[in-house]
Amino acid sequence: MVKALRGLDVDRQDLPRVLERYPDVLGLKPDGTISTSVAYLVGIVGVAPRDIGPMVTHFPFFLGMRVGTTIKPFCDYITSLGLPMRILARILEKRPYILGYDLEETVKPNVEALLSFGIQKEALPLVIAQYPSILGLPLKAKLAAQQYFFTLKLQIDPDGFARVIEKLPQLVSLNQNVILKPVEFLRGRGISNEDVARMVVRCPQILLLRIELMKNSLYFFKSEMKRPMSELLEYPEYFTYSLESRIKPRYMRVTSRGIKCSLDWFLNCSDMRFEDRMQGDFIEGDAPGPSFTMGGKLQMPGSQLVSDDDEDTDDEVLYRRTVMI
Incomplete structure (x- = not known):
């Protein structure tokens, strides 16, 4: 043997x-x-x-x-x-x-639990690809607890909760005290509960961010970019990009050319695509649909990786980072 x-x-x-x-x-x-x-x-x-x-x-x-x-x-x-x-x-x-994982006793009931909590059937492949372990969790209890928490503390209704789980299913296992920290940070900066809830539904990844990084990004947004807060509310993905390696250098390039554009336009694209845009003589419209990508590995607070492997294949990166198939 x-x-x-x-x-x-x-x-x-x-x-x-x-x-x-x-x-x-x-x-x-x-x-x-x-x-x-x-x-x-x-x-x-x-x-x-x-x-x-x-x-x-x-x-x-x-x-x-x-x-x-x-x-x-x-x-x-x-x-x-x-x-x-x-x-x-x-x-x-x-x-x-x-x-x-036992197919009849665990996997199928967990899939049914996802559907019963409002996760759309067409979103199931993405949910599984992002967080395969969700198939083996005591899922119904976890979903019930988190849904109640999101309703009570984040003022996100069950439909919004379902959209959040579709985009970031790892949240079913995330400690509620950890989830509250970014929310309290945003509320403490004068953003209303309703607007914070909308930001989380649009981009639940902000719930995984370190507060210090959020502070630095917000300071740059207010002091250097001097853009209206409404833009940040509409594009909370801004917080998920590296301030030093993406936001600052791209903003400087855009500003030096006198280009007026949305946050999405200059942040939500590859380096190659950004260079193409800088060489262009016109400003194209933003890409349709919520399909932003976050740079780097998705991490849980405390530097614990959501994924416990060191490398991801291109297919897995595609399925984990996008919010549509």
Whole structure:
């Protein structure tokens, strides 16, 4: 069996960990359940062969799962919700533990819970891609608690709460005291409760920001940019961009050219697109629809990554950062 595990590219130093976590692997036949499970994940789902070894290290239990009764039904159900198979493959490469979620007892009830709390069916693939662990949480209780909190403390109604979860599902697990800090900061700057609620529904990512960074960005907005607060209320995504690496240099470029434009126009684009705009002789309209991108990894307060992996594939970045499919 050790030879078989090495054949799956499990590093030699990881073998004791695998055997300690899943000693029953010694009773499996390499040419039986193991080979069929791996063959299905690689050949049908599309998992990269090079990632099988790390998957075994992180969650060796999938080696003993039968394709017909466990792995295939799970994959079929998730893709039936609209998540492309290639995205599911990328998720499994990084988070193979979701294969251990019981389909009937946990996964399906959690999907039903999301729908019952107003999350739109067409948003489910994005929710799952952003936060796969949501499939295994005691979700109904968490959603109920957070919805009540959002209504009571943030003055966001159930429909607004659903839109927030669609855009940032990690909020179901975020501590409520952490959520309140950015809200209280904005309210303390004279922004009404209603306007703060609208800002959160439009861009829930502001709930993850460090207050010190928000202070610096707001100071620059008021003292240097001297724009009306109404623009900030309409585009709270401003706070999610780096002040030093994006806001300041781009603002200086725009100002030097005497260009009058919205925050969205000069912030919500790639560096290449921004350069194209600086070279243009006209100002095009803002891109339609809420599809802003945030630079860098999405982080929970306290420097705890929402995603517990070090790198994301392009597909995962696309699904996690956009707010529409």
